[in-house]
Amino acid sequence: MRLPAALVLVLLPGCAAIPTAPSLDQQLVPAERGLDVSNSGGREIAFGRARLGVLETVSRLEGAMPREVRCNIGQSAFRTRSGFLLIFEEGRFVGWSLGAEGRGKGCSQ
Numbered sequence: 001m002r003l004p005a006a007l008v009l010v011l012l013p014g015c016a017a018i019p020t021a022p023s024l025d026q027q028l029v030p031a032e033r034g035l036d037v038s039n040s041g042g043r044e045i046a047f048g049r050a051r052l053g054v055l056e057t058v059s060r061l062e063g064a065m066p067r068e069v070r071c072n073i074g075q076s077a078f079r080t081r082s083g084f085l086l087i088f089e090e091g092r093f094v095g096w097s098l099g100a101e102g103r104g105k106g107c108s109q
Contacts, residue, residue, distance in 0.1 A: 026061055028084055032103060035084070035096060037061065047095070047104050053086045058086070060079070071107040 029036040034046040037057075047056055058080050059065045066078035066086060076088045087095035087107045095104030 012045045028058065028061065028080065028082055030096070030098060030101060030103065034093065034103070045093065047093055049093045051091045051093065054086060054088075058084075075105070075107055077107045 005077050025038075028045075031044060035044040036050070037045070045057055051086045055066055055078060060088055062081040064081045066080045069077050069079050069085070071077035071087065074089060075094075078086045078088075080086065083098055084101075085097045085107060086093065087097075087105055089105065093104075095106055096102060097106060
């Protein structure tokens with residue numbers, strides 16, 4: 001059975017948001033300019049990156065979409081499976097925290 005091209009185009013974007021199994025050899029690593037990805041040949045999630053791209057990358061790495069949590073007015077924040085709090089302003093990645101450690105802008109919950 002052949003599907004019309006328009007139907008295929010409607011279905012494909014939804015496929016990209018489905019989390020996959022977590023990457024066992026790659027993990028998020030704290031960094032000055034954002035987050036590094038271990039064992040990736042130097043890949044990073046830099047401050048200033050668009051929220052959707054950050055969340056999709058983290059979802060692929062950890063096998064689960066980060067969950068939104070309360071943050072300051074004008075900010076949005078998401079908790080990752082590994083415990084990082086990712087902070088965004090105006091749709092851009094501006095900070096992270098993990099326990100007492102953090103870089104960039106903070107978020108008081």
